[in-house]
Amino acid sequence: MKKHIILVLLIFSGLLVSGQGYQTKTNLNYYPDSICKTDDYIKDKCKLDVYYPENAKDATTIIWFHGGGLTNGRAEIPEALKNTNFIVVGVDYRLSPMVKAPTYIEDAAAATAWVFNHIAEYGGNPKKIFITGHSAGGYLSLMIALDKSYLLKYKIDANQIAGIIPLSGQAITHFTVRKENGIAETQAVIDKYAPLYFVRSDAPPILLITGDREMELLGRYEENAYLTRMLKLVGHRNVTLFELQGYDHNMTMPAFPLLTKFVRRISKTIK
Numbered sequence: 001m002k003k004h005i006i007l008v009l010l011i012f013s014g015l016l017v018s019g020q021g022y023q024t025k026t027n028l029n030y031y032p033d034s035i036c037k038t039d040d041y042i043k044d045k046c047k048l049d050v051y052y053p054e055n056a057k058d059a060t061t062i063i064w065f066h067g068g069g070l071t072n073g074r075a076e077i078p079e080a081l082k083n084t085n086f087i088v089v090g091v092d093y094r095l096s097p098m099v100k101a102p103t104y105i106e107d108a109a110a111a112t113a114w115v116f117n118h119i120a121e122y123g124g125n126p127k128k129i130f131i132t133g134h135s136a137g138g139y140l141s142l143m144i145a146l147d148k149s150y151l152l153k154y155k156i157d158a159n160q161i162a163g164i165i166p167l168s169g170q171a172i173t174h175f176t177v178r179k180e181n182g183i184a185e186t187q188a189v190i191d192k193y194a195p196l197y198f199v200r201s202d203a204p205p206i207l208l209i210t211g212d213r214e215m216e217l218l219g220r221y222e223e224n225a226y227l228t229r230m231l232k233l234v235g236h237r238n239v240t241l242f243e244l245q246g247y248d249h250n251m252t253m254p255a256f257p258l259l260t261k262f263v264r265r266i267s268k269t270i271k
Helices: 002-013 040-045 103-122 136-146 175-180 220-233 252-267
Strands: 022-029 047-053 059-065 087-091 124-134 163-167 206-211 239-244
Touching: 047 103, 059 103, 059 136, 059 252, 087 103, 103 124, 103 136, 124 136, 124 252, 136 163, 163 252, 206 220, 206 252, 220 239, 239 252
Parallel strands: 059 087, 059 124, 124 163, 163 206, 206 239
Antiparallel strands: 022 047, 047 087
């Protein structure tokens, strides 16, 4: 009896350890072997990890793109997304200055296409795929969801994405992309590498979350506020912006509960 009580407490507290209900497959190539064999950097960097509930059926998937300014960082499965009954896919991608735009955006699209094509093998529902990430990862999620050309290469309509949740993502042209082109980080640019360039009324549901406008990186809250306003002006009916007062750019801890609540709410509407 005592063992049963402990097990129930572990389940309700979310402390049931990985290996007792969840598995992780690591270092899966998301480009075909024919491409990996011809490029050592692709072979090394273009991998993903899949964290999934055992015996999952019709599960919701969250694709997570790591941050790092498009110049550093590596694939991760955020602790806050574990033991939540979600499938979580952590994506690695090529970085500047080894590559330049749009290579890392193309990698994000290739990884997302892999998820659409393979997530059913892990018990996931391809209609319930959400994309998110922090900072540079948020930027990548916005780019491949709003500029439909990246996923169209794989015959996937970006509107098949169930929802987009960038955490402190850049809405104008990313500062690393500007640096690659000799443009100062304080010089605002909105071009084909800016999510703002591709606002459209039929985009998937969007939840934008940033830190405090007085504590964030240069103009990050204001960029997201402008993106929100422009989406509404073109007729988008499901976009929300949260500003987390008292938190700087590293605002993921209080953002994750908002993210998971949004994912659960949207998932319930998908048949």
